[in-house]
Amino acid sequence: MTDKILTVRMDAYPSDSHKLHRYVGTGGYEALRKALTEMSRDEIVEEVKVSNMRGRGGAGFPTGVKWGFLAPSEPRYLVINCDESEPGTFNDRQLTERDPHQLLEGIVISSYALGVNHAFVYIRGEYPKAARRMQSAVEEAYEAGYLGEDILGSGFSLDVTLHLGGGAYICGEETALLNSLEGRRGEPRLKPPFPAIEGLYGKPTIVNNVESISNIPWITVNGGAAYAAIGPERSAGTKMLSISGHVKEPGNYEIVMGMTWRELIYEIGGGIRDDRALKAWIPGGASAPWFVPDEHLDTLVTIEDVAANGSMIGAGAVVVMDETTNVVAAAHRIVRFFAHESCGQCTPCREGTFWLEAVLKRILNGGGRPEDIDLLLSISDNISPGLVWPPAMTTICPLGPSAVSPVTSITRWFRPEIEAMISMREVAVV
Amino acid sequence: MTTVIAHWSHDNRKRAESILASYPERRSAIMPLLYVASLEHDYVTSDAMRDVAALIGITPVQVQSVASFYTMFKRSRVGDYLVSVCTSISCYLVGADDVLSAVENLVEGGRDDAGEDASISVEHVECLGACGGAPAVQVNYELIEGVTPEKAEALIGWLRATSPEVVLADEMQQLFGGRRSFDWGPSEAEGATRPLPAFGPYGSARECR
Incomplete structure (x- = not known):
């Protein structure tokens, strides 16, 4: 039973897993050859559907189903989301730095399957090394004929453009990312229309995460059923x-x-x-x-x-x-992040995250008031009514409801600790 | 086209052309061009935004509205070395605030406030995607993982004493880093010469052998 797909090469060849010669020497670009010579576009999409792979970027939507929504008009675009910014995540960075050709081969196969001739990789600006490794991989691939005109003599052509972000978490949200890639402020768009219908430049667009697309070569070689057989x-x-x-x-x-x-x-x-x-x-x-x-x-x-x-x-x-963690301080740290990263379009998020941060800070600084827990929950309820999961939304994107998560978590599991902090009114300043 | 940026260096004019050619619509080039313009103008000055607007064919205020959204487009001068200390949740849990204090104590003016001749600026930033090697610090966006307050102080001293022309992640990691999120693989020769993400097509990366 396969238990590793993505990290096999980088573990086995730490010194050059990012180079083309190593990639090709370990079976790389054979999946692309198979896709271009033995498979129709629809067959690849079908294999990805059968694989049951759910998008790895966060929402967990099945990748094959997403692909199925792509509108037929042309041109169409594929955009890879390497704006990995969720506090706590660093796996796309490893996949991009250590095995960029695996991602790139996934991009070429996916582009062929989706009828795309221009793909973009949006890499967060704080990942210059990932961008450099990816750029080197792209240059190697152009030279070797895995990118550009008439790839492997198939008649299929693809260009790949790398685009560096500017330090905005919200650009990980796919419609904000598209706005950013169009040269606009990274503000999420109202959906519908979904990007598969109207995405980049208003054209049909698929936005997929780095990890999702890095799996595509394996699925192409081994089949969707083999992937679906791994795990629950x-x-x-x-x-x-x-x-x-x-x-x-x-x-x-x-x-x-x-x-x-x-x-x-x-x-x-x-x-x-x-x-x-x-x-x-x-x-x-x-x-x-x-x-x-x-x-x-x-x-x-x-x-x-x-x-x-x-x-x-x-x-x-x-x-x-x-056990040494001050949960109010930890929650404050997370809420502060969302308050800073709110794009400001929607009032419940822009104002709500600001006030959640302010009230948590007040409690931390020893100025908490007895009514502050209720106040935190009331502000949270205005951002995400009912405080249910998955969250109800009053905003265009899920950033606002995300800021509610740490607040409902500490009030649910650690309420006595917050109450003690409020009644003591003298705790360390964060 | 290049006449509007005739005052730019030959290399940067070529970069601007190639960036504009890599997108189906010119406006997409705003962010990359702001990075290139920062090489020409030191940071994202009004003139830099005017140049980018002229290249794309939009108004300077449209460029400004984009530039102001993103924290990495610096609209005031920063030092030669921008030290960014991550204080997001994973780094916070293992002592990032002490790293930040250590650095701020050494850098006059503290965070986000470099004077005309300051060579080092300090900022606290949100998650750098280095949580397995927390606490993390970047210098000109080149990463160091597993930093302690003492190592951070030594880093500042080293930047002042040696004024490295090219900032290399691997070199700094070896001198001032600790545990990493994962094996980085072989050392890289490319690094940053300015407080900009070092990336070849944007002209901001340089090799150091």
Whole structure:
């Protein structure tokens, strides 16, 4: 049974896994050759549908289904989202820096399948090394005939343009990313129309995450059914998880989903630093509601089990907090992030994140008021009515509701701690 | 086209042309051109925005509305070395605030406030995607992982003492870093010469052998 797809080459050949000669020497671009010579476009789309792969960028929407929505008019575009900015995630950086040809081959196959002749890779500006490695890979691929005109004599042509971001988290949201790529402020667009109908320059566009597209060569060679057979049915394939915080062995781990959180944190993550007690963890990045040991250690690490417990795997960022963590300070740190990154279009998010940050800061600074917990929940309810999961929205994109997650998490699991902090009125200033 | 930027260097004019040619619509080139214009004008000055507007065929205020959205387009002068300390959740949990304080104590003027002749600016930033090697710091967007307050102080001293012409992530990681998020692979010869993301097509990367 396959248990690793994406990290095999970089683990085996750490010194040159990013170079074309190593990629080709380990079977690279054979998937492209197969796609171009043996498969029709529809057959590739079908294999991706059969694979059951769910988008790795956070929303978990099946990639093949997304592809099926692409409108037939031309031109069409493929845009790769390498704006990885969710606090806690760093797996796209590794995939792009260490195996850029794997991503690039996925881009060429996907472009062929989707009828795209110009693909873009939007790389966050803080990842210059990933951009340089990708640029070198693109240059090598043009020279070797894997990009450009008449690829491998198939008649199919593709250009790839890399585009560096400017330091805005919101550009990871696909419509904000498209606005940014068009040379506009990175403000999310109202949907519908979805990008598959009206995306880049108003043309049909597919936006996919780095990890999703890096899986495409393997699926092309081995077939969608082989991919679907890996792991639980609704969380098929392998998943890159980024583990950080108070664990002994932080890092990226390519896993097959279906283990328990206990196994993930204590075996893969090596347990808690200094063997302290676990207090809480975020199962899927700063946007996700937190899990706590009494409730969730034996919950399974799958997309659906995490969702059934009121949170999400998201882009795969696991942030672990031990018993020494001041949960109000941690929540404040996350809310501060969202307040800073709010694009400002929607009032509930722009104003709500500002006030959530201010009230949490007041509590931290020893000026908390007895009514502040209710106030936090009331502001949260104005951003995301009902405080349910998945969140109800009053905003164009999910950034506002994301800022609510840490607030509802600490009020749900650590309310006595917040109350104590408010009644003491004298705690360390953050 | 190039007449509107006749005052730019030959290399940067060529870069601007090639960037404009790589997009179906000219406006897409705003962000890349703002990076190139920062090489010409030091930072995103009014003149830089005017040049980009002229190249694309839109108004300077349209360029400004884009530039002002993104934190990496610096609209005031920063030092030769921009030190960005991540204080987002994963770095915060393992002591990033102490790293930030250590650096701020050494840099006069503190964060976001470089004077005319300051060579180092400090800013705290949100997640740098280096959470497995937290706390993380960047110098001119080149990464160092596993930084302690002591190492951060040494980094500032090193930048002042050696004024490296090209800032290299691998060199700094070796001198001042610790645990990394993952194996980076072989050392890179390319790095940053300015507080801009070092990327060949934008003219901001340089090799150092």
